[in-house]
Amino acid sequence: MNQPTHTIPSREEILGLFRNAGEPLDIPSIAKALRVKPAAYDVLTRRLAAMERDGQVRMDRAGNFVLIEHTGFISGKINAHRDGYGFLIPDDPTQEDLFLSDREMAKVMHGDRVMAKVTGVDRRGRPEGTIVEVVERGNSHIIGRLLNENGVWLVVPEDKRIGKDILVAGSPGKAKAGQVVSVELIEQPARFTQPSGRIVEVLGELDDPGMEIEIAVRKFGVPHVFSAAALKQANKLPNEVRAADLKDRVDLRDVPLVTIDGEDARDFDDAVYCEPVKIGRTNGYRLIVAIADVSHYVKPNDALDEDALERSTSVYFPRRVIPMLPEKLSNGLCSLNPNVDRLTLVCDAVITAKGEVKAYQFYPAVIHSAARLTYTEVAAVLGNTKGPEAMRRQWLVPHLLNLYDVFQALLKARHERGAIDFETTETYIVCNSLGKIEKILPRTRNDAHRLIEECMLAANTCAADLLIRHKHPGTYRIHAGPTKEKLTQVRNFLKTVGLSLGGADSPSASDYAELMKKVKDRPDASLLQTMLLRSMQQAVYSPDNIGHFGLAYEAYAHFTSPIRRYPDLLTHRAIKAILLGKRYEPTGINMAALNTTISNAQRRQAAVNRSEGKEKDEKDLTIWDALGVHCSANERRADEASRDVEAWLKCWFIKDKLGEEFTGTVAGVTNFGLFVQLDQLFVEGLVHITELGADYFQYDEARHELRGERTGKRYQLTDRVAVQVSRVDLEARKIDLVLAGADSQPMAPPRAGGRGKSAKGANGANGGNGAAAAPAVEGKRSRTTTTSRYEVEEVEYKPRRSKGGTAAKKAAARAGKKTSAKTSRKKR
Structure with a gap:
């Protein structure tokens, strides 16, 4: 005999009711407010009991339920991993990331904002937690491929950090299996509920021209349609x-x-x-x-300005x-x-x-x-x-x-x-x-x-100087010196090669420049430059001028590109206000709509600042602070989208070269393998540590090398190696390489100007640990480059788990065509 089923409100809806009410509520009051039928009271009671067990509500002496204060809970944003687990990135940068098991991640998606509590530590000693409340959902639309499995229509997300397939509610309409679609979520995931949605846009076939761009702008939330x-x-x-x-x-x-x-x-x-x-x-x-005088045509808070602020950059x-x-x-x-x-x-x-x-x-x-x-x-x-x-x-x-x-x-x-x-x-x-x-x-x-670079730098420094002289707030382009942690790492490395960096605990740009002069004729100059580049922090926008370390300026602001950068437009408005003897203060901005995401490096630095008492008091924060964070975050978003497209194109480019051999340069060394940039192709792939031969390789972080215990074989940054393309993963944007020859030894570095000289730091498809390619200028940035000379973003490459042949065959069948470049999806 079938049990009757009742629709009851989600935990989010119940918690929202308590927050709005601001007082204790009994079950009849909750049921009435959320339109729960009397027949479903028992189910509602069980849900409230589960919420009481999880520390979301408590029952007072009168039998009413009360919302528990969030003291001791951690608020933050979900950062999911393609293997199912995830982390809560706390809003408070001084708190450690909270590990979330795949069981906990079943309740949420990447990007959701949640409240969680610490439950213990995992096997690696990291704090582990449970999700108490989903405060805000991070995804309203998902981009992915439409598949039909045994008559059930699913959308497989393009973003592999979203590990749940989306059930298609109703008919897929004109969409066909294998096509890329956008689905609007009508039901978010829960522990025992798969997310579902309806198809709202059909983008086309995966190999249609420009499809990688259509995917990227939606995957990273880049606004691409003007209001x-x-x-x-x-x-x-x-x-x-x-x-x-x-x-x-x-x-x-x-x-x-x-x-x-x-x-x-x-x-x-x-x-x-x-x-x-x-x-x-x-x-x-x-x-x-x-x-260009963009501010003449784009006025504060008009429709063009709102769209420009939302985008922040071209x-x-x-x-x-x-x-x-x-x-x-x-x-x-x-x-x-x-x-x-x-x-x-x-x-x-x-x-x-x-x-x-x-x-x-x-x-x-x-x-x-x-x-x-x-x-x-x-x-x-x-x-x-x-x-x-x-x-x-x-x-x-x-x-x-x-x-x-x-x-x-x-x-x-x-x-x-x-x-x-x-x-x-x-x-x-x-x-x-x-x-x-x-x-x-x-x-x-x-x-x-x-020539143009120096002209733009001169104008930008004059703009910053004008703001300072008139004590007018603005968004400076700041570049902090290396952190103590990175400084220690680079100094330890330099010791191993008999070099030192001047400046004691606070080196200046001139100390770096002096060392660069000393090493430029050494055979390991490329390696040394890479290590110095990696010790740099990212440049960001901020109203607090601390100077630009890399350019050795006491003050620097972006003024020269208002067509494609919103901070430059803000600088123009501030300068015009100064010329008129007035003061410009951005007003009427929806603060809730601003991007508040900060990078991992910024979070670590914020924690250091707080511990040293250097953190800016919350009451002193202004709209300029918020705009600095917003523009910096959107700049990183644009870079991520550009890198994603380039990585996909590089994978597509290299997939026809499976089995071919190339020479390359080791662009990154990690505890799980080597990133190798292929000569002439400027594409980067991973040689996994298991492909380095029958030896146990130890990772030496100081020297940035892998060393075999038995053979003594070493692989270090800038070593030359011969490799073979073994696998291309289009979905993950990754290229797998193997050494060409079982006993392959690293080759000697090439002489300056020699054939096959590596492109130092080009971004490969793997987005690995090679130094990011620098654009021509900071003042006038190359329009086809995604990372700046002083803006190396930390990118982590996670080794994939091996997957069985059955799963690979199943994935190939889904794709509708068999190709060695396709990836297998994990069995559900």
Whole structure:
């Protein structure tokens, strides 16, 4: 005989009722408020008893239920692992992460906000806990592939941190098995309940052109559709500068300013001009850096501003850009296109022959760009003033030579102050008409790149100085020095190779630069540079100016890219307010909508600051603090999405090379294996420790090497090895390699300039421990690069658990076609 079933409220609904009521409640009151039928009172009572057992509610002497105070509970965000377990990342950075077993993780998804309590420690000594309450769900939509298993329609999440398949409620409609779809959740997971949802969008087949980008923007929550209000506002804007817009602007239309960008650039933020001047009796330069005046068109709290704040940055993928502003502004009205009038905010600076900024002023202006130049063109002109490129732009050659002269002066000052300049190789992906990788090439930095970099850095430092002089708040671009932990690690490593880093407990950028000079001609220079780069912290946005360690600036702010970076737009508004004798304070912002995620490194530093009494008091936090965290978090989100797409494309690129042998460079060493970057392909894969031969390998963290106990065989960073591609996991974006030959020994490092020289630090498909590729500049960042020279994000690679052949066959059957590059999914 079937038992009658009753629908009763979830724990979240019951807890929400208690929070709103703010007083004890009896069962009839709870049932009435949540519309529970009398026949279901027994089931409701059992649920309340379970909540009492789990420490969510308690019963008072009158028999009423009371919400238990959350003292002793830990609030935070769920960080799930693809193998089923997870961690609670506490909101309080001084608290340790809480391990959550797969049983606990059955209640939640990656990204959910919860309350938990510590129940003990796991076998590895980590604090372990149980989830008491789900405060907020982190996922309303899931992206994944639609499958049909025995007549049941499921969506298998693309994000492998979400380990639960989504049951499709009702018919899949026009969606077909194997297609990528977006499903809206209508029921969240519980311990004994599988999540379910309805299909709201069909993206297409997995191998459709650009599908990896469609997946990434949804997987990482990158806003990619402008609001109707923002598009309406953009459409109302004029197509060109109007006469009324020129009021109170300096007319620079007769000044031959030029833009210098990459060949594939479409949005031009900056234009430059230089002329020699006299400073007293000495020679100097007048440098004009004109930046698109986005703040003229995007006003605080309007629809365009709200969308720009939500995005915070443009996101650059191979063959596609998700812009911060609609195309009418980013590629049109705000872009400093040649031969048209454009509104700008100008930094007009006088610079000495030694590269020191003697004076500067900011003012709104109108310009008429004389030419749209590329780095390649300018480098060719500077390299040969009588060559064909110079002849084509003959009237501009003197102006370009002036820019080169001020660049040399600024470069002299850079070396004088001891800024760090890591020699890294940046790569870019060349795609075919289907959006798949055709080849991966190194991007060569020339003097034109460096020229623009120094001009942008000069303007950015002037902007920061203006904020400080007028005591106006803003979002500085700060870069802290190395932490004590990282400093200890790098010093210990340097000791093993007979070197030392100056500066005692507080080294300066010049100490790093001095060491870089000493080691640049050593055969292990690449290894040493990698270790120094890894000791760096990430650069972030903050109203608290602590300077920029890597660039050796006392103050630095982003001013030069307001088309694609929201902090630059904030800086423009602050500067304009200063020019008018006013003060700009962002208001009307929905604080609840801001991104509050901070990186692991920031959490650790926050814990250190609190223990040392350096933490900022909560009452002193302002909107500028919140905006700094928001913009930093969204910048990391954009980088993660870009890396994910590049990793997928690299896996797709390499999957046709299974079994082929390559030479490569060890780009990372961990306790579970080696990350090897393949020569010429600039793709990174993992040689698991079990593939290193019949020996027990010990991991030496100080030396960053694996050493065999029996054979003494060693594998260290920058060693050269021969490898074979053994497996490609498209779902996990990982490439497995094996050593080519059972007794393969690491080869000697190549001589400088030798064949097969590695691309130091290029991001591989595995996102492993190789140093992140640096863009050409901090001041003007390469639009195709995802990580910055001083912004190396810590990336952890988790070894996969081996899976049986039956599971692999089942996965291949689901995919509808058999391929060695497909991954097997864990048996449910």
